[in-house]
Amino acid sequence: MHVDIFDQFQFSESKVHSLDPRIKVLVAVAFILSNALLPDGSWLAFGVAWFFLLLANDLSNLGLGFTLKRSVIALPFAVVAVSAIFSPRGEPLGVWDLGFMTLIPTDAGLIRFASILLRSWLSVQIAILLVATTQFPDLIHALEHLRLPRTLTTIIAFLFRYLFVLTNEVFRILRAREARSARLPGVSGGGSLGWRLKTTGSMAGQLFTRSYERSDRIYQAMISRGYAGHIRTLNPHRIQSRDWLVLIVSAAVLMLIQLVGWIL
């Protein structure tokens, strides 16, 4: 059984795909940082940022609306920011009396809410583009190059490698549970919530033990190939002049966006 949902990489031959992963990570983080620095209500600047995003989408040969389609992910969390509409600053736009509490939406609050959503929406899209144009092993290399502790990057590499194996095991365990979750006609069953949780707990415990034992075998495989505590890797990425160019141009665009946001 193949679990491919964890693979966000979209294969395509494009300039963005072939960029050095370090550069892509830096540009993505800088873009998110730029959004965070823009003041509320700087619609023009947000617009320019969105244009930059669309350009990146297009250059990746993934279609102009690629990240747009997938950006609904941020939607559920938006409800958290709704209460910003009712902040005490700014001019009130009306009064809603709900009995137990009175809500007064303000113009400043509305602007704040919209800005939060825009920032979030833009930022999530650059992250989507990043993983769509970069193979995960290359992302790990990028993190290593960017001086993340070796221990942490190796844990992430193992996480990625064994995620598929373990989720397959979870599916197998869940299927086994399904196969034994029968119902007699006319009788409502299912067990109490407590019992269900206890079963889930035993499944988690079993998965844990299997994972622990697997890690022992992996350790044995590692030492039989010469591992002695220090992981060595070959990082095949070399930064070319094209990568530097992209970095500089992106930085310039982000500076421009800041200018637009703060001056205009």
Add this chain to the structure above:
Amino acid sequence: MLYAPTYLHIPDGFLTLVVSVIFWAVTIIMVWLAVSKTNKSLGEKQIPLMGVMAAFIFAAQMLNFPIAGGTSGHFLGGALAAIVLGPWAGILVMTAVVGVQALLFQDGGLLVMGANIFNMGILTAVVGFGLYRLVVHQKRGLRLAVAGGGAWMATMAAALVTALQLWLSGTTRLEIVLPAMLGVHALIGIGEGLITVAALAYIEQTRPDLLNAEKTAREGGRGWVVGGVLITLAAVFLSPLASGSPDGLERVAENLGFLGTGQDAPYQILPDYTIPFLGETALSTILAGVVGAALVMGLLVLVGRNLQRRSEV
């Protein structure tokens, strides 16, 4: 998405830069410590063990359970990881999980990851392990009960701090978000607690070599207990206070310039957050933010280089 959202994975844009940087600083320090401590205690085996454990937590979070009326919660795992692997290893494992969730699924933002790691990885480790460590030499019944309660408490603490971070960023109003977060997670926390207890019971029974009092006691000492108990007490007293008298808190916050709205949001959080000689202008604030971020980056590079040198020895 495979999971039902629990509103603990904060996306980018919902926290201000200042709040993000503060929690990044704490997280970086804790993760750095965790890397060096696990080096000593687990030795060669640490990397494959923590790696597979991270995959386990990730996969285990797919074990969701229906709560009531169509909603479901999912397992978080921070407390379980800390109790079974030790708090430092638990922190590293959860850091990897949160990081990969953010990268692969955009479940949680990149810039706000420091805060997410703190909430879901560090806080749960301190509370989950700290409380369990207190009773590690007691009888099985008490231990499991405290483990379950600790897991519940850890979930609540994470929810509380998340709410506070959102409020400090001017993203929400405290009297709305706090009761909501605490309410939802009180229920999810029950599931977390029960699953944690059941998993621990299973592991203890089938692999007593992996989970026993001596081993757990060695992984961490009194410091964790103090931390766990303090946070628990703080959470227990802070929550009703915050939910109960929101007006009072809001007035205090307003006076301190905590509540940001509209154009002023990013820098009214901490009114002194400007570069002195430039005065209180937009430019100086941007520069302050950039300087802050640069400091954090510099710290990260230094830490990374230090660890590289260390591991090469």
Add this chain to the structure above:
Amino acid sequence: MPVKHTPSYDLIIPECQGDLLQIQDLHFAYPDGHQALRGINLNVCEGEKIALVGPNGAGKSTLMLHLNGILGDKSPITIAGLDLVKENLPVIRALVGLVFQNPDDQLFSPTVFEDVAFGPLHMGLPEDEVLERVKEALAVVGMEGFGERLSHHLSMGQKKRIAIATVLAMHPQILVLDEPSAGLDPRARRSLIDFLQELPITLLVSTHDLRMVNELFPRMVIMDEGEIVADGPTQELLKDETLLLAHGLESV
């Protein structure tokens, strides 16, 4: 009491003195008390292809793990003249290529390339040599061009071949395979047999697949309950039905 084999005097094979591998009276008990190996004596010479058969729990895997010093770093084992002691382990682990039963345990890196490169890299070889060895190893197992593939995208047969490549890249003198044909469909199994046929390297393979043993391995060692109960020419042993039956094996 396991049934032992009395050597027939019709077939005499030159006794190998164990120039490549020599095990003298190896005993081993697991920490939980289970006595897995009781006095194992085995000699392997260069160029030999030996099958290790026996029921589950006989100690085959345990024996194989000893050959890389995984279950004990001091054993009465000599490999190519080197005693199995802690100082020699790094060299021994390169000399003896151990391929585990479950390829998912053996392939632990994100990409195929990184997995095959792991061994040579940890041997301290320079980068261009590592690249060369990876290319060579992948070619030998017939998986050129698979370098950038992610391990979890491969089929079982492909994974088993890459697993062998990860070990071949270290240029071992003896290849030790634990149940290589387990879990393979007939086509993949045939492919594996052909591959092992061509491989010009000393082989020690544990397996339940007696038909494969019959086809590939001139010498067979039968283990049961931690002891070697028979060691001789495959053709002769396969004729001894009593022996086979007594140790949970069926004749082909």
